[in-house]
Amino acid sequence: TKGSNVFAVSSSRSEDEKIRLAINSHQPWDGPFAWYEAHIHSEEGWNMAGGLFPGSPIVLVGHNEHLGWGHTVNAPDLVDIYELEIHPDDPYLYKYDGEWKQLKVKKVPIKVKLFGPFSWTFKKEALWSIHGPVLRGKYATYAMRFANYEDIRVIEQWYRMNKAANFEEWQSAMQMMAIPMFGTGYADKDGNILYLYNAKLPLRTEGYDWQGVLPGNSSEVVWTEYLPYEDLPQVLNPPSGFIQNCNNTPFTTTTGNGNPNQENYPDSFGIESRMSNRALRAMELFGKDISISAEEFEQYKFDLHYSDDSYMSLFVDRLISLSHNFEDDQLQEGVNVLKAWDKNTDFENINASLPIISFGWFMETLPTDVSDENLIESFTFAVKYLYNHYGKLDVIWGKVNRLVRGNVNLGVGGGPDISRAVYGIPTKEGYLKGYAGDAFLMMVEWGKDGEVNSRSIHQYGSNTQHETSTHYADQSKLFVKQKLKPVWLKLQTIKENLEHAYSPGNK
Template identity: 35%
Template sequence: MTWEPFFAERSKAPDEQRQYRAEIIRSEYGVPHIYGKTDADVAFGVAIAQAEDDFFTLQDVIAMARGRYGAIAGQEGAQIDYVYHLLDARGTAQRHYPALPEDTRALFEAYAAGLNQYAAEHPQELKLANLFPVNGEDIAAGFALRQPFFFGLNGVIQPLVTGEPLRREFGPDIPGFPRDEGPQLAADAPQQASAHAHPLPWGEMGALSGSNAFAVAPEKSGGPSTLISNSHQPLRGGVAWYEMVVESEEGWHYAGANFPGSPFPFLGHNRHLGWTNTVNRPDMVDIYKLEMDDSGTRYKLDGEWRELESKRVWLPVKFGPLVIPYPQTVYRSAHGPVIFNHTGVYAFRYGGIDRIDQLDAYYRLNKSTTFEEWQAQLARMAVPSTNFIYADEKGNIAYVYNAAIPDRPEDLKANWRSVLPGDRSDLIWQGAVDFAEIPKLINPSSGWLYNSNNEPYTAAGAADDLKPADFSPVLGIEDKQTNRSRRAWNLLSEAGTLDRETLRRIKYDTAYERTGYVGDLWDALEKLDLSGDAELAKARDLLVGWDFTADSKGAADSLALLMIKDFMSAEYQNKPYPDVADQLRQHVDHLKTHFGRIDPPMSELLRLRQGTGDRRVDLPLDGGSDTLRASTTWKVDEDGRLSLVHGDSFIMWVEWLPGQRVRSQSVQPFGAAISRPESPHYTDQMQLFVDHKLKPVHFWREDAIANARRRYVVESN
C-alpha cells in the first residue's frame, strides 16, 4: 500500500451509456481484422484486440499519458513523467481536445472505453492501481507527450537538464553565421539556480530513428503501383508496431499498424491509396537563454521583467515495493518550457507545440480516397514531423518532407542554429511555415521515390531530385545521408525495371558503400599504427580486406558489424566519432571472450531472440546497423550474442494492379501477441522474418473470414 494510487489524478470514464459492438477475426497469424457498424465501434474493438495481445505495454503507455510511469518503471519512468509535466502534455490535451471534431473525439472515447473494459475484466493483469478508467483526453495527452520525440526533442531536453553541450544541429549554414559545432552551453557559466535543476539520473527518452520507404509507379514496375513500408523501430515496447485491419460501415477500411495507445493505424493502405513514413530531422527546436533577476523567478523580455510560470508536481518513483513521492517544479516562459541548469536558465520552443490536431489528421488520412484529399490533410501541418512516401491505385507516387517547421522570421538575421537571446519577443515565432515551403516530389519522371532517413535532395534520381538552393536555410532542412540512402539511390538509379524481384533484392540488400562515416572509419583503420600489437593488427587487416557486405558469409562480418554500429550512432546523432583503436580492442576482446576467435560467422553473433526456457526461439540474422536490411541496435546477452532490439520491424508490401483490387503482404519480427508467451502468435512470424518472407494481409472481409482461425464479437458492458 502506497500513497500514489490515492493521490493520482482521476479520469472520468467515457459516456457509459454509449454501447459498442465489434467483430474480431483473427487470421492464421493472429492478426486482427476488426469490423464494426461505426468507426467508433471499430476503435473499441482495436483497444480490446491490442489489449488481448499486449496489455502489458498498453499499461506503460497509459501510465505515461497520466504522468504515473515512475510508479511502474522507477527512476527512468520518473524522467518521462518529468517531461510529461515539462511539456504540459495534460494541459495541451485539456485546451484542445474539446475542439476536435465530434467524430474524432468519438473514436478516442470508444478506444478508451475498450481499454477500460479490458482492465475491468482482467484485474489480475493490472500493474498499477487506479490507472483506469481513462478517457479520450488521456489518450490525447499521450500523443502530446510522445510526438515531439520523433524529431529528437530528447536530444535537446537531456543536455539542457544535465548542462552538457548540445549536439551540433543539422542543416545548412545561415548566411552571416558560419558553421560551428552548434549551440553549446558555456562550461564556465555561473553556477546559478542549480537548485532548480532536475537531479534524477537522465537516460535516453528513446529517440526514434530508421526506416526505408519506396514507391514505384506502374510504368517503372512493369505492372503495379507499389508501396514498400520498411519501418525500423524498437521490436518491443511503446513504439513497436502492432498490425491490424480495420473496417466499418462508415467507410473506414484500412490495413496497417499503430503504436500502443492509438485507435487508428499510422501507416499502411486503404482500398485506394497508401503511405508509409520515415523519421526526418529538420531543425524543429529553438533554444533561448533567459536573463534572470536576482530572485531567479523573473526573466527579462522586451525590457520588462516577467514572472516565470511555475507549477509544483509530484513524481512517483518506484523503489522496490514502495512508491516514493518526489517533488519537482516545472517552469514556463512566453517561449515555452524552461529548464534551469548550472550554466543558466533556458527556454525551448518546438514545432507542433501546444497542438493535438494530428489526432484528427491521421484519422482523415486513413479515410482519404484520392491524392488530393490525402495531400490536403498533410497541408494542415498538423502532423509535426516524419517523411511521407505515397502510392495509389491511379499510379500516382509522392514524397513529402512533412514537418511543421517553425515559421522563423527571416528578416531578423538571427542565428537559429545557436542559442538565441531570450529577451526578444520578435524571436518567439508562432506556428509553422506554409505547406508550399517544404520539399515535396510528385510523380517524378524516374518512376520511383524513396527515403532512408536522408536529406530530401536525393529521392528520385538525378533528373528529378530537388535542389538545396531552392529552400531557405532558415527552414533547417537536414543535409545528411545514411549508408542506406546512398545504397538505395545507387541501386534504384541503376535498375531498369523495378519489378518485384528487383525491389526485393534492394529492400534486403546488406551492403555498405565505402563513403561517409563508413569510409572515414576504414580510412582510419588503414592508418592505425599497430606495429606493437600483433593481435589488433591481425583484426585490422581482417577488416581492411572486408567485402563491405553484412551477409554472414565473410570472415570479417562479425567484427565489422560491431565496429560500424557505434560510428553509425555517432554520425546519426551528430556526435564525435569514438576512438578507432579503443573500439577495435573492445570488440576483439568481446569476440575472443565469447567465441574464442575474431572471425565467427555473423549468424552466430547476431540473433533474433524471443521467449525463455522451452518457449525460446533463437534464430540467426543478417544485415547491419545501416544497411537496407537493417539490424540497427541490439543488447548483449550473457552468452555474448547480440539480441536485436531495433531494426527492420513491421514490413508491408502493397500493390495496385490495373483493374484489380489492392493486394498486400506483411511481416512482424516476432508475432501479433508480442507480450503473451503462452500464445501461439508470440513467435510464429520469426522464421518468416529471418527468411526474408512475407505473409498475406487479409484486407478484404471475405478473405479474412476464409482464413479465420478465430472469430468473435466484443461488446461494451
C-alpha cells in the first residue's frame, strides 16, 4: 500500500448533527492486494458492506447498520533480529543464558515445477530457536522474533468486528489483538468516534539498540509480553469532535485535548513521529472548521493541495535554492514553473506536472535522506521528459496524470501524498500511468434516527481481470470526477436494483 486515510466527525462538529466516517484505504489498483467491493448479508445478523481482497471470507473495511471502520497502515516495530552464538563443534547448539540449547530441526517439503506436467518435491531444513525461525548465513546465524506469530485468530477477529452491533461488542473484538497492526478509525450510530493505534507492541527491555542486531544469548532481550489494549495510543470521543489518520503519528490525531501523550511510549515501540501531507491538510481543514457540512466533509476528503509544511513544499523550496548555478535554459524555465505553482493538483493545473514528476518519488523519504544531487537529477529528468513529449513544461496535469484500464484512458486530478491520492509511473507515451492510491472509497453517515446511509466508489468497478466483464471499468468515469454511487444495505432495496441472482451450483 502507498498509504490510507480515515476521517470521522461526531454530531457535535457536523453542521447537520450527523455522524460521518470516510473509509479510504490506498492500495495498488491491480493485483492480489487490489480491493473488491462486497456486501455480505446472512439470516444470522451479518450484514456488512465494504472492501476485501481476493480470497478473504470477511469484509476488512466497511460498515454494517450500526457501525463502521477503516484501516490505515502503521509502522510499529514488531520484529527483532538476533545473532546466535553457535557451538564451535556442533552447528545445532546455541548458547542461551549460559547453557547450550538444541535447535529444533524439521524437513520442509517444497514442491517445485520443473517443466510441463513434471515437478519435484525438495526437502529443505528448517530451524527454530527460542527466539523464532533461524537462518544460517555465510558468516553468522540469525534468529527472528515477530509479534503475534502464534495467534491464528485474525479472521475470527475481523468476523466479530463485522457482526458487532455496538461499540462494546466491536471493542471486545478489537481487544482480541489478533490483528497485529493497522491504525483503525471508527464511528457508530450512537455518536462514538475513535482512532486506535492498533499494534501488538512488545514490551522490550530498555538499554538495547532495538533497531540493530541483538545478542541472541540472553533471555533479557527475548520479549514475551505486549502492551495491553487499554494502554495503546487511542483517541475516543475527543472534545474537538473529529479524528483523522493518514499514516501519521497517532500523537497528532485531533486538535485540542485528547491526543495520546508521546512521553508515555518509549522509542523501542517504533511508533511513527512524522506527519504526511495528507495528515497536515486534514488537520488544517478539519481542525479549522467547527461546523462541517456534508459537502465540506466530502471536499476535505478529496483535497488536492500540498501543505506549506509538506515534504513536497520542502523539496520545491530546496530545488529553487539550488538553482542559482543552473545554466540550462530549460532548467531555468522549470524553476520559474516551480515558483509559479500554487501546490494544487487539480485537473487543469498547468504547473503541477513538473514538481510531481520531479519529487513525487520522494514523498515517503525523509528530506535529509535525499541528497542535493538526487534532487537535481530528478528535476532534470522531469524537465527533459515533459519537453521531449510536449515541447513545454506548463502541461495540463490531467493530460499527464492518467487512469488506464484496457481501452479506457482518463485524466485524473490528485497526486502522491495528496488526500486524493494518485501514484503514477512515467510511460514512454508521455503520461503517468496510475498504479496505486485512492481505490475503494466509502463515505458513511448516521442521522439522528440512527439510520445509516453510505456511498462508495472503486477506481475501476471491480478487480476482475476479465475485460469482457460489464464491471471491468464501469466506475472509472465516476471515479475521476470524484463522484460516488449509492450503497444498498437493505435486502429489499438490493432486490429492487438487482442485476443478476444465482445460487452456487445452479445456473
